[in-house]
Amino acid sequence: MPKDELPILVDLHKNVYFDDEEGEAVILDRRKLPLDTTHYRCKTYQEVAEAIEKMVTQSLGVSPAAGYGVVTAAYQAQEKNKSEKKKQIRKAVKRIKNTRPTQTSLHYLMDEMLETAEEKIGKDENLFKAMRKKAYDWTKNLMKVSRKLGKHTSKIIDDGDTILTHCYGGPAIYFMGDYARRDGKEVNYYCTETRPYLQGARLTSFALSQGGFDVTLITDGMPAYCMSEGLISKFITGADRISMDGGVANKIGTCQIA
Amino acid sequence: MPKDELPILVDLHKNVYFDDEEGEAVILDRRKLPLDTTHYRCKTYQEVAEAIEKMVTQSLGVSPAAGYGVVTAAYQAQEKNKSEKKKQIRKAVKRIKNTRPTQTSLHYLMDEMLETAEEKIGKDENLFKAMRKKAYDWTKNLMKVSRKLGKHTSKIIDDGDTILTHCYGGPAIYFMGDYARRDGKEVNYYCTETRPYLQGARLTSFALSQGGFDVTLITDGMPAYCMSEGLISKFITGADRISMDGGVANKIGTCQIA
Numbered sequence: 127m128p129k130d131e132l133p134i135l136v137d138l139h140k141n142v143y144f145d146d147e148e149g150e151a152v153i154l155d156r157r158k159l160p161l162d163t164t165h166y167r168c169k170t171y172q173e174v175a176e177a178i179e180k181m182v183t184q185s186l187g188v189s190p191a192a193g194y195g196v197v198t199a200a201y202q203a204q205e206k207n208k209s210e211k212k213k214q215i216r217k218a219v220k221r222i223k224n225t226r227p228t229q230t231s232l233h234y235l236m237d238e239m240l241e242t243a244e245e246k247i248g249k250d251e252n253l254f255k256a257m258r259k260k261a262y263d264w265t266k267n268l269m270k271v272s273r274k275l276g277k278h279t280s281k282i283i284d285d286g287d288t289i290l291t292h293c294y295g296g297p298a299i300y301f302m303g304d305y306a307r308r309d310g311k312e313v314n315y316y317c318t319e320t321r322p323y324l325q326g327a328r329l330t331s332f333a334l335s336q337g338g339f340d341v342t343l344i345t346d347g348m349p350a351y352c353m354s355e356g357l358i359s360k361f362i363t364g365a366d367r368i369s370m371d372g373g374v375a376n377k378i379g380t381c382q383i384a
Numbered sequence: 385m386p387k388d389e390l391p392i393l394v395d396l397h398k399n400v401y402f403d404d405e406e407g408e409a410v411i412l413d414r415r416k417l418p419l420d421t422t423h424y425r426c427k428t429y430q431e432v433a434e435a436i437e438k439m440v441t442q443s444l445g446v447s448p449a450a451g452y453g454v455v456t457a458a459y460q461a462q463e464k465n466k467s468e469k470k471k472q473i474r475k476a477v478k479r480i481k482n483t484r485p486t487q488t489s490l491h492y493l494m495d496e497m498l499e500t501a502e503e504k505i506g507k508d509e510n511l512f513k514a515m516r517k518k519a520y521d522w523t524k525n526l527m528k529v530s531r532k533l534g535k536h537t538s539k540i541i542d543d544g545d546t547i548l549t550h551c552y553g554g555p556a557i558y559f560m561g562d563y564a565r566r567d568g569k570e571v572n573y574y575c576t577e578t579r580p581y582l583q584g585a586r587l588t589s590f591a592l593s594q595g596g597f598d599v600t601l602i603t604d605g606m607p608a609y610c611m612s613e614g615l616i617s618k619f620i621t622g623a624d625r626i627s628m629d630g631g632v633a634n635k636i637g638t639c640q641i642a
Contacts, residue, residue: 350640
């Protein structure tokens, strides 16, 4: 990997994008990582919705995929009249929202894209380009937030820390270590496998080792022993959902590590 | 399964035995359970040693396999003279001991079989039959000890208990529940998968569900959560080794459940 290039999983723009030449939404197939780095290609928004349902992507890959799903619908509708365009976007938004009924950020993006789409169609502006910009900007913002989160968290990292991870916490897990290392701190990682989907084994340890960190992969039964041997200094995990009152729904397995 | 028949994994005589007609040691291939119930056949003691090394069997299947390895050597040596017979048995014992340098019970059995072999060869008695009896009696005694252990442990089981298991603790795990149920107690099991070899998923839950118990399989990350929800009343695990001073070397994962 060239210096300063991000691990592929960390760079969300490489996780989901639109291929203008083929007219396809392209999604990094996380189910095949780390052995195969292949992309899953979708010609229709229905295919994008199915890809989300089949777990082709997960974590912060889902909402960009949803965004590019609407882009795909806009691409398909380019030759249609205003009313057909509106109908197409509405159908796409509805179908894609159904893939993750509880993911509020995805629903927020879908509502925003629908609003923008109706505005652009009304003004007879280029719908496809507007949707593509929306999906790109959304992804760009996720990267910005992940960097910020990583920078913020890096401040509590001490030189020589070994950080235990559970599941895959998104790009911030990488940025945290990367900012710490830029500050001259040595950082190592231990990753749990995270059964049943093995996100830790397949995603976290892949992204971190591609990013040049020393990574030790352990089974989900090992954290307590590693801690008792003094091998772990900090623990970080992703929260599946955080409610407005501060309640946290964590990945199964967090409880016994905490 | 006919009433009163033991689950195949629990009945050690079905895990390893000698096929007189084919002249082969036959070992239940635990690597293929639970989807395939197939046996691994060995014509030579070298093949038996390799089978042990390749984890074809494990836990209480290992020492019976070692025993039947010597039986195989005796079968092969039937037409040979006394000195060749002795040489063959010595080589077999040495090779099989090397498969598990730290398993004292296996070494004890090998020493016993060698001693008996030399005695029988000296008296010109049937070496093969004597070895086969030794291996069978050893297996029979393991069954007796497992039943005793199960009966003993069943007394601390209460009616309605849900028992969490980790790894595969041998036939005693089944007998414990079986004796409790004969005493009119209702017993259910939760089994961890037990990564990396999945003994819990492939062996324990297979043996217990074949034995008619209600079994719930969970990932290694779930015990603490299940306990916090009050789903577990007792926990049992196998000890890999117990030293004379009472020290216990347990399967990885025991620490964080305890």
